[in-house]
Structures are given as structure tokens and as C-alpha cells.
Amino acid sequence: MAEKAVDTKKVSPRQRLLAAADELFYNEGVHAVGIDRVIEKAGVAKGSLYYNFGGKDDLIREYLLGRHAAWTARIDGALTETQDPGERILLVFDVLETLFSDPGYRGCSFMNAVAEAPVGGPELRAAANFRSWLHELFGQLVAALDVRNTQELTDQLVILYDGAVTAAQMDNSPQAAATAKTLAAMVVAYSLSENRVA
Amino acid sequence: MAEKAVDTKKVSPRQRLLAAADELFYNEGVHAVGIDRVIEKAGVAKGSLYYNFGGKDDLIREYLLGRHAAWTARIDGALTETQDPGERILLVFDVLETLFSDPGYRGCSFMNAVAEAPVGGPELRAAANFRSWLHELFGQLVAALDVRNTQELTDQLVILYDGAVTAAQMDNSPQAAATAKTLAAMVVAYSLSENRVA
DNA sequence: GCATTCTTATACAGATCGGTCTAATCTCGT
DNA sequence: ACGAGATTAGACCGATCTGTATAAGAATGC
Incomplete structure (x- = not known):
């Protein structure tokens, strides 16, 4: 039982x-x-x-809403640790590392939900909201950097985030977070050296 | 109908x-x-x-086997275009771009299958085989580079690959391939400048 | 106290699931 | 021409799915 x-x-x-x-x-x-x-x-x-x-669809929606809220709270909490713009970006990948280290980690709930979502299902809207939040998160963190290529750097960081999440799930390798963090540090440093505002 | x-x-x-x-x-x-x-x-x-x-599970296994074979053939075909080790790595991301541009693109079939796979399901073995192939692909491409940090660079490229695939699906943005390609070029150039074999 | 709301247990409906079975038909090699 | 293998259409099975109905009990607030 x-x-x-x-x-x-x-x-x-x-x-x-x-x-x-x-x-x-x-x-x-x-x-x-x-x-x-x-x-x-x-x-x-x-x-x-x-x-x-209202039914199972409603329960699914609330499930994803709860996951979204819990994750944003966890990220926001970690971001209070420092005010340095560069460190705050890398902090996101530190939180990912603790997430991946949970033996029950089974990937991003929104990616998994989208994978099996029907065309008009409630998962798609929830996932779209989550993605908007993710882009905004990195967008704001990058905006605090004195850099000209904000949009490009944001897109790059989102890809590193997605890559870490996916690789950690598919290969059962929590160290994907550290690898992505290294790449994030590289790309941030590059933007600061080559695209710093005048 | x-x-x-x-x-x-x-x-x-x-x-x-x-x-x-x-x-x-x-x-x-x-x-x-x-x-x-x-x-x-x-x-x-x-x-x-x-x-x-043998049943639905068998059909699922053959479906994933076919996807695996088609994708490896597509990559291998593209890799015949050049022999330059650096360009061959970037070529993978060019193939991703054509993949993402297909309006019917709905993400990686193995990631999607894993997302809904039961614990002992046939999807897990097929996905593990696919991941082995992916790591071997980048591992061999990196091995052709005169670089000391082969394992690190391979892991980084896998994350960029996964990030492109996931971001393209979740955000419906085929340009994720180009973004990942830029990052791949950066990290390859960095390894060549900082970790070239003596 | 009393009515409203909430919760329980259970039976049931209608649909779909993967899978088995039968019996007739079709295809094709020899 | 004949027989083995392949394919057909469809009935059927037990299990599971989401959701509804019912009737009785617990909790809550005024």
C-alpha cells in the first residue's frame, strides 16, 4: 500500500x-x-x-503553479546573499547544483509537463508563464551589468540554464550545474571585457 | 477522419x-x-x-531506434562537409538550426520520452543509448582538437547542445541554435588558446 | 442550536486502455 | 495448384481512466 x-x-x-x-x-x-x-x-x-x-486539469494547473512559486522563492532567497551583479548571475547555477543533488531530481517539471502536454492542455500556459519568468530573471540580472549586449547575454544564460537542467536529468549528473556555471562565468567575463558600456 | x-x-x-x-x-x-x-x-x-x-512497448522501442538512427545519419552526413576539427564541432549546431526550423519541431524525442517514462519502461534504455552516442560524438570531435581539457570541453558542448534543444522547444525559438553555436565557438577558441597541447 | 458547508464512502457511468482470439481472406514461394 | 505465412475485420476481455451521483456524517459559523 x-x-x-x-x-x-x-x-x-x-x-x-x-x-x-x-x-x-x-x-x-x-x-x-x-x-x-x-x-x-x-x-x-x-x-x-x-x-x-474543477477536475484533473485544475489540479495539474495548481501543481505547476506551486512548482513555479516554490522555484522562484528559492531563487529569490538565494539572490539576497549578494548584490554583486556578476555573482548574482552565477548564484543561479549554484542553486541549480543543490537542486540536482536531490536524489529525487527528475528534471524540470515544466519541461516534463510540456513533453506530454496535449495541444490545448493547461500545461502549456503554465509553462509559458514559467519561461517568461526565466527570461525576465536573467534579463534583470544582466541589466544590472554594465554591458551593451544585454539581449544576447540573456539568451546565452537561458541556454546554459536549460542545458544544465536537461543534462543533469538525462545523464543523472548533478555536476552539470558546475559545468554550466563555468560557462556562465566565461560568457559574463567576455561581455564585460568586450561589450562594457562606454 | x-x-x-x-x-x-x-x-x-x-x-x-x-x-x-x-x-x-x-x-x-x-x-x-x-x-x-x-x-x-x-x-x-x-x-x-x-x-x-511484441506489443506497444516494442513499437515504442522501434520508434526510438528509428529516431536515433535518423539523427545519427543526419549528423554524420553533415560532418562529411569538412575535416577541420573546429568547424566540425560547430557544424553540429548548424544541423540543429535546420532541425529547429522545421515547424513540426517538438523537442528531442528522447527527452520527451524520458519525461513520461515509467521506471522500468523501454524508453530509458533507448534514451541511455542516445546519450552515450551524444557524448561519444562530441568526445570524438573534441579528441581531434589539440587540447588538453578534452573531458571538460566535451561536457561543455553537451550542455550547449542540450540547452539549444530545450530552449528551442520551450520558447519556440529556432535561433537558440545560433546562440549555442556562438557559445560553442567561444569555448572551443578558449580551450585552443588556454589548453592547447604543448 | 441549527443551518450551511465540507468531507466521507461507495456505487456507477461511459470511454479508452493494451492485448487476445477467431475465422475468413489474401499473398506468395514452390 | 497447393500450402504456409501474412493480413484482415471485428468481437471480446479485464483493467483503468475521468467524472457524476447519492446519502450519510463531521465540522464550522452565526
């Missing part, structure tokens, strides 16, 4: 459903997990699912 | 099944497509599927 994801006492069915969905959806994929599995792990009646959520 | 993927005349049911599976599995995901959809698009009886294949 599957063990409960959270204590039944004093936690609302809604929260228990979200916790169970988060674990199951991330570990096995949104499509592969049925709602029966979710309500069983949450220890909740099926009726409560449809009372608190 | 769904149109046939291939002409019924003079093409064996096995080939028609593979062609239909390739299109459906890639476009909608391995898990989301049922065998009924495949046999309908292939214009083949259900019995023929189980006569020619």
Missing part, C-alpha cells in the same frame, strides 16, 4: 491533495498518474477532489 | 505502423497515443500489429 504523503490531522484535504499530486505528478508524469492514485495517497475521498478542484 | 501517413500500396504493414507511430508518438507523446490511433493512421489491422511487434 502507498503511504500517505502528509499527516491526515489538521491539514485540509485541499492541501493534502496538492501535496500528493505534487509528488506523484513530478515523479511519474502528469499523464501517467490517475486521480485514484492521488486521492489514495492524499487519504481523501474522491468527492473532496471535485469539491475543491 | 485521420488521414493515412503513408500510401497503403506496396508498403508493408510493419513499415506503415512504424511511420504512423513515429508521427503520432513524436507529436503527441508516447503515452498519450493509443494503439488504436496508430493502427487507424497506418491503415492496418490490429492483429498485424501484434504479429509484427
Whole structure:
């Protein structure tokens, strides 16, 4: 029998459903997990699912929303450590390293969700929002740099971020974060030396 | 009604099944497509599927095998264009650019398959083989370079490859290939200047 | 206290899933 | 021409899917 994801006492069915969905959806994929599995792990009646959520699509949307919020909070928290523009960019890759080191790491939830998303599915909108946030994150970090090629550098950093995330998942190699960080340091240094504002 | 993927005349049911599976599995995901959809698009009886294949898992394995073979052939074909070690590395990213420009591009079939793969699924073995090939590809291209940090440079190029593939899919931006190519040129030039063999 | 809301357990519906089976037909090598 | 192998169409199976219905109990707020 599957063990409960959270204590039944004093936690609302809604929260228990979200916790169970988060674990199951991330570990096995949104499509592969049925709602029966979710309500069983949450220890909740099926009726409560449809009372608190509009349906599975709604649960998927909330799952991705929660992942998005948790990740932005983790990044924002780490970014308070320093104010140096160059170091703040590299900090993102340090956070990635701690993420990859989690033995339960199974890749980016949004990339995985997009991989199995139907054409009109709720995953696509959530993923688009996540990508907007990612581009904005690097865009703002780069804007703090005295550099002329802001757009180019931002695009480069996004690719390094995506490469680290994907390589870490596909090859089970957390050190992909360190490799990407080295590349990020290189490209930032290059922009600072060749494209510094006059 | 769904149109046939291939002409019924003079093409064996096995080939028609593979062609239909390739299109459906890639476009909608391995898990989301049922065998009924495949046999309908292939214009083949259900019995023929189980006569020619062991089951859906077997069909999935052959689908990924075909993707692997087609991609290696495309890369190998492009690599005949030049013998210059540095240019050959960058050529890989040129092929990526043509791949991303296909309006039907929906990401790397192996990454997508892994995203929805069950723990013991046939996708994992196929994906592992693909990743071995990818590392070997860059490993051999780097080995032709007179450089000391072969392993480091190989890992860096794999990350740039993965980043381009993922960013192109998530942001629908084929120009990710050009961005990654620029980074690859930078890192190759850096290794040649700082790590050239004595 | 009492009504409203929330939660529970369970049965059920309609659809689809991968897979098996049968029996007739077709293809093709000898 | 004959027989083996390949293909066909379709019925059928048990399992699973998302979602609904029902009826009774727990919690909550006024």
C-alpha cells in the first residue's frame, strides 16, 4: 500500500491533495498518474477532489503553479546573499547544483509537463508563464551589468540554464550545474571585457 | 477522419505502423497515443500489429531506434562537409538550426520520452543509448582538437547542445541554435588558446 | 442550536486502455 | 495448384481512466 504523503490531522484535504499530486505528478508524469492514485495517497475521498478542484486539469494547473512559486522563492532567497551583479548571475547555477543533488531530481517539471502536454492542455500556459519568468530573471540580472549586449547575454544564460537542467536529468549528473556555471562565468567575463558600456 | 501517413500500396504493414507511430508518438507523446490511433493512421489491422511487434512497448522501442538512427545519419552526413576539427564541432549546431526550423519541431524525442517514462519502461534504455552516442560524438570531435581539457570541453558542448534543444522547444525559438553555436565557438577558441597541447 | 458547508464512502457511468482470439481472406514461394 | 505465412475485420476481455451521483456524517459559523 502507498503511504500517505502528509499527516491526515489538521491539514485540509485541499492541501493534502496538492501535496500528493505534487509528488506523484513530478515523479511519474502528469499523464501517467490517475486521480485514484492521488486521492489514495492524499487519504481523501474522491468527492473532496471535485469539491475543491474543477477536475484533473485544475489540479495539474495548481501543481505547476506551486512548482513555479516554490522555484522562484528559492531563487529569490538565494539572490539576497549578494548584490554583486556578476555573482548574482552565477548564484543561479549554484542553486541549480543543490537542486540536482536531490536524489529525487527528475528534471524540470515544466519541461516534463510540456513533453506530454496535449495541444490545448493547461500545461502549456503554465509553462509559458514559467519561461517568461526565466527570461525576465536573467534579463534583470544582466541589466544590472554594465554591458551593451544585454539581449544576447540573456539568451546565452537561458541556454546554459536549460542545458544544465536537461543534462543533469538525462545523464543523472548533478555536476552539470558546475559545468554550466563555468560557462556562465566565461560568457559574463567576455561581455564585460568586450561589450562594457562606454 | 485521420488521414493515412503513408500510401497503403506496396508498403508493408510493419513499415506503415512504424511511420504512423513515429508521427503520432513524436507529436503527441508516447503515452498519450493509443494503439488504436496508430493502427487507424497506418491503415492496418490490429492483429498485424501484434504479429509484427511484441506489443506497444516494442513499437515504442522501434520508434526510438528509428529516431536515433535518423539523427545519427543526419549528423554524420553533415560532418562529411569538412575535416577541420573546429568547424566540425560547430557544424553540429548548424544541423540543429535546420532541425529547429522545421515547424513540426517538438523537442528531442528522447527527452520527451524520458519525461513520461515509467521506471522500468523501454524508453530509458533507448534514451541511455542516445546519450552515450551524444557524448561519444562530441568526445570524438573534441579528441581531434589539440587540447588538453578534452573531458571538460566535451561536457561543455553537451550542455550547449542540450540547452539549444530545450530552449528551442520551450520558447519556440529556432535561433537558440545560433546562440549555442556562438557559445560553442567561444569555448572551443578558449580551450585552443588556454589548453592547447604543448 | 441549527443551518450551511465540507468531507466521507461507495456505487456507477461511459470511454479508452493494451492485448487476445477467431475465422475468413489474401499473398506468395514452390 | 497447393500450402504456409501474412493480413484482415471485428468481437471480446479485464483493467483503468475521468467524472457524476447519492446519502450519510463531521465540522464550522452565526
